[in-house]
Amino acid sequence: MDTRSSGKIGLFTIAYYVSTTVIAILVGFALVFIIKPGLHGTLASSDTQSDDFHAPSTVDMFHDLIKNLFPDNIVSAAIQSTYTLYVKEEFIDVEKESPEKSMHQNVTNTFYRESNSTPLVEPDGGNTTDQSSSIWTAKAVYKPGLNILGILVYCAVFGAMLGKLGHKGRVVFKFFEVLNEITMGMVRIVMWFSPLGILSLITGKILSVSDLAGMVYRLWMFIATCITGLFVQSVVIIPLIYLILTRKNPFRVSLGIVHALLTALGTDSSAVTLPVTIECCEKNLKIGRTISRFVLPIGATINMDGAAIFQVVTPVYIAQLSGVHLSILDILALGLSATLASIGAAAVPGSVIAIIMTFLMSMGLPTNELYIILAMDWFLGRLRTVTNVNGDCMAAALLQHFFNQDGNNGPTSENNPLREDEGQLETIQSFV
Structure with missing residues (x-):
């Protein structure tokens, strides 16, 4: 790439992908809060709270979010997260109880006791519970579960620092590379047994459901919510962004990448579809080689709009099924986690399910409802991949419009990569 324009292209690419992910x-x-797929056919949980509960304020939720982003240490982040809890305590006015005891005010004017403790007794033995009034005190406590925000931030900073080490960091990089190979080998073994395991989980879940018709109805409502979100993102929002920025017909891009979209539908993988995507963009859309081979591989890695929609719809759906009320903090944490996780998700089938299971564990939601969704993920995963590939190609077309409107990227050999590659291949064959 031309070093003068590579920085601008890279900045535009990252900004576009992050913006579309947030959208x-x-x-x-x-959609999930409007349609409420998990509440269809069931009674919604009551939002009324008893007098013994004090909900955290917005400021407390923001503080909790910041504290979870920067945990005390990475080990604690793997097993617990922090949140603000209000504890009910009783305030006792000594002067009201006995005026002659007002001399105690110079030392202390109040005594406290927690609501679940034994009655407080004054120094002279008199019980003061009759003159007490309740107050709420904020305390930072820990709850069991994975702090995925802290782990994601730690891993991002760790990776950035490791990249700056250069050659000295190769030892650590090779360690994680080998660890990844070991883990993938274990996953391959598990995958051979996954059809039997998934069938057993789904069968057990179906047999344990008393209202099978209601479960099927709620599942279809969930699928309809996901499909609607993918449709709005790929047919309305992404083309509208392209139309506003370029004043061109966005569906011309979609017609030029039909082959790539069909490949994505069949393979359920942006990485596998990448060669076809590059070929469609370069031959059909006349996008320069420099742009297509820079933007599209990055898009196949970090542009997961379909996965982002699925990652926020599924936990909220399961929370609705379980009758769990999600606070503003939970929603903010889920949105931020989905943004980071969709950028870091692998472009392979089934990776989103593992991420969502982590979300459910960190939010304290049951994971047993996820097995039914897993049975339908083969279909939803293909639609997510189509959405991702369509967004990648729209980004490449946008960059072509802003940085190379004439469609030329330099020498003719760069715009005809197959001709250049064939020439190099003939030279190597003749040498051999």
């Missing part, structure tokens, strides 16, 4: 998350939240 996709907002679309997912809007």
